[in-house]
Amino acid sequence: MTDVVRPREDTRARIVEVAAQLLREQGPTAVTTRGVAHGAGVQAPTIYRLFGDKDGLLEAVAEHALADFTSVKASVVETAAAQGVDPLVDLRAGWDTQIAFGLENPDLFRLLNDPARFASSPAAAAGLQVLRARVHRIAEAGRLRVSEQRAVGLIQAAGVGSVQTMLAPPAGQRDAGLADEAYEAVLRQILVDAPPREEGDGAAAIVAFRAVAPQLEVLTAAERALLLDWLDRAIAGSA
Known part of the structure; x- marks a missing residue:
């Protein structure tokens, strides 16, 4: 069984790699069944059998590319946490990487951010979890004034x-500072100026406590659930 499955997996991977290269270099119109089959050294029916149609192939390409990109981001976040890198420095690095990826891979970026595809993509879910991990570190540091969920949503939307806005005009006419300004605007909405002290920002202190509350093993599961519900309501009321 393994000997039969392995060639099928190898063929599928080769087809996806060829389609991804055509997409990067020539755009979606170049990803034709005939062109991909020729590049991968297979017959066109093989593509239909493995992917169903061109849309299925493009979906596989998007998932493959996002999975690779996300695995790199996840390892960077783990390293940053282990080495005690400032969570805001880590968040900015992730932002810059994401913006650069989108501008360098416009067609792939549009595929990856199709709402219908994003909602059902395991790789997209993994990528979102990387952002959540970055935001969680900021909450633990006492720098977040809004809920982690709201912060993740604002960063993702921005x-x-x-x-998308920078990709609309020709490359030479793009506003190079737009992404930086958007990032700073989001930070002004989600951060306090400094870690809360006794006289500091109460909302940030609540958010910081909310970040560590699930780890309070001294409480029962029911007690933790009740505490989290109180904290979530307190955060929502202070927003």
Whole structure:
């Protein structure tokens, strides 16, 4: 069984790699069944059998590319946490990487951010989890004034919107500072100026406590659930 499955997996991977290269270099119109089959050294029916149609192939390309990109981001976040890198420095690095990826891979970026595809993509879910991990570190540091969920949503919306806006005009006419300004605007909405002290920002202190509350093993599961519900309501009321 393994000997039969392995060639099928190798063929599928080769087809996806060829389609991804055509997409990067020539755009979606170049990803034809005939062109991909020729580049991968297979017959066109093989593509239909493995992917169903061109849309299925493009979906596989998007998932493959996002999975690779996300795995790199996840390892960077893990390293940053282990080395005690400032969570805001780590967040900015992730933002810059995401913006650069979108501008360098416009067709792939549009595929990846198709709402219908994003909602059902395991790789997209993994990428979102990387952003959540970055935001969680900021919450633990006492720098977040809004809920982690709201912060993630604002950062994600600003990142996708910035790339889409910058991709609209020709490359030479793009506003190079737009993404930086959008990032700073989001930070002004989600951060306090400094870690809260006794006289500091109460909302940030609540958010910081919310970040660590699920780890309070001294409480029962029911007690933790009740505490989290109180904290979530307190955060929502202070927004």
